[in-house]
Amino acid sequence: MQALRTAATGMAAQQLNVEVISNNIANMNTVGFKRQRAEFEDLLYQTLQQAGAQSSDQGNVVPTGVQIGAGVRAGSVYRITTQGTLTQTGNAFDLAINGPGYFQVLLPDGETAYTRAGNFSVNDQGQMVTADGYLVQPSIAVPPNATQVTISQQGQVEAAVPGQNAPQVVGQIVLATFVNQAGLEAQGSNLFMESAASGPPVTGNPGSPGVGVTDQGYVEASNVDPVSEITALIVAQRAYEMNSKVVTTADQMLQTASSVKS
Numbered sequence: 002m003q004a005l006r007t008a009a010t011g012m013a014a015q016q017l018n019v020e021v022i023s024n025n026i027a028n029m030n031t032v033g034f035k036r037q038r039a040e041f042e043d044l045l046y047q048t049l050q051q052a053g054a055q056s057s058d059q060g061n062v063v064p065t066g067v068q069i070g071a072g073v074r075a076g077s078v079y080r081i082t083t084q085g086t087l088t089q090t091g092n093a094f095d096l097a098i099n100g101p102g103y104f105q106v107l108l109p110d111g112e113t114a115y116t117r118a119g120n121f122s123v124n125d126q127g128q129m130v131t132a133d134g135y136l137v138q139p140s141i142a143v144p145p146n147a148t149q150v151t152i153s154q155q156g157q158v159e160a161a162v163p164g165q166n167a168p169q170v171v172g173q174i175v176l177a178t179f180v181n182q183a184g185l186e187a188q189g190s191n192l193f194m195e196s197a198a199s200g201p202p203v204t205g206n207p208g209s210p211g212v213g214v215t216d217q218g219y220v221e222a223s224n225v226d227p228v229s230e231i232t233a234l235i236v237a238q239r240a241y242e243m244n245s246k247v248v249t250t251a252d253q254m255l256q257t258a259s260s261v262k263s
Contacts, residue, residue, distance in 0.1 A: 003047075003069060004251040010072030011244035014041050017075050018237040025225045026234075033117030033191050034223035036230075038079050044071040082182040085117075085224040087216060093150045094121045094129065097221045100213020102176030105138040105204075106131055106192060113138060115177055115202070118191035120220050129158075129172070133190055141172030154214040156207035176212050177202035 021039045028034040052066030087097045096119035098104070103115035114135070121137060124130045129141040143150055147160035149168075156174030179185060184198030195202060205212045 002251050002255055003071070004247055007070065007072040008244045008247035008251065010044065010074060011247070012241055014039075014073045014075055015237050015241040015244065017078075019234065019241070021078055022230055022234045022237060026227070026230050029223055029225045029227060031118075031191065031223050032120050032220045033085065034225065035080050035082050035085075035117070036223070036225045038081060040076045040079055041073050042076040043073055046070050080183045080185075080187075081224065083224050085221040087219045088222045089219050090120075091218055092120075093152075093217065094123060095119060095218055095220050096121060096152060096174070097216045097219035098176065098207075098213045099216055101178050101182075101211060102205075102207070102213045103178070103193065103202075105175065105177055105202075107136040107138050107140075108192075109135070112194070113202075114188060114192040114194055115185065116191045116193065117221055119215075131191075137174075139173065139175055141174075143171055144169075147171075152215060152217040154208055154216065156215050174207060174215055175204050176207055176215075177204050178212060179203070 018039045018041075021037050025036045028036075046068040047070075049067040049069065050063060052063060052068075054063045054066065055061060056063050084099070087099065096104070098117060098119065103117060104119060106114045106116055108114050116131070118131070120132055121129050122132070123143055124134060127143040127145055129137045129143070131137070141158050143158075143160055144162055147162055149161040151159045151161075151168065152174065153159075156176070157170060158172040158174065159168035160171045161168045179195075179202060180200040181198055184196055184200070185193035186196045186199075188194055203211075207213060207215045
């Protein structure tokens with residue numbers, strides 16, 4: 002009975018849906034996290050009667066035909082890159098991107114990763130780094146005797162040093178943008194990598210055309226909406242239960258058919 006296999010694909014699809022939703026809910030408080038959405042598509046159809054086929058010698062045409070679907074499968078898990086709420090922290094090295102763009106991070110293997118999480122610090126050499134100690138690119142080094150660090154919305158980093166009347170420029174934040182942000186490959190630890198789907202990065206200073214600005218003392222919160230996720234979770238649970246009911250019903254029908262005696 003095809004209904005057994007069809008319902009099984011529905012249960013598998015809703016299981017994936019719940020896994021995506023659970024990951025969103027788990028990262029409600031992750032800085033810079035972008036929620037995901039599972040998208041589904043129907044499987045191939047079995048054609049029992051072709052639409053448009055002639056049903057008589059007089060040229061009568063079947064208006065709709067008979068096609069039986071084989072179920073559903075996950076087409077993609079799409080990342081929604083809408084802006085998260087900016088949360089004030091008061092930390093001078095925290096940065097939030099208001100608008101498009103990603104911070105560039107140098108990984109230990111020499112590759113460049115990208116992130117929206119701007120909860121930065123400085124290491125023992127005064128270099129601006131991520132929570133995992135990865136260097137922000139281009140490299141920014143704060144003098145050890147700096148009394149105040151200021152980062153403008155255009156990404157210019159200035160440090161006030163004793164004995165100097167004017168702050169000195171110690172670095173420049175450069176952001177990267179992508180044609181298809183959703184095509185970036187997630188690596189965990191709030192990091193993304195360039196992929197063939199995302200296209201190559203286009204770099205620019207904050208505030209330049211097509212690039213967001215940087216807000217010092219803020220971080221971008223997750224864009225997960227708890228109410229929407231709980232609603233989607235309930236819908237997925239109900240869909241899973243309905244597919245399991247189809248399996249039970251199809252099994253009962255098979256039992257009835259097998260118990261028929263001639």
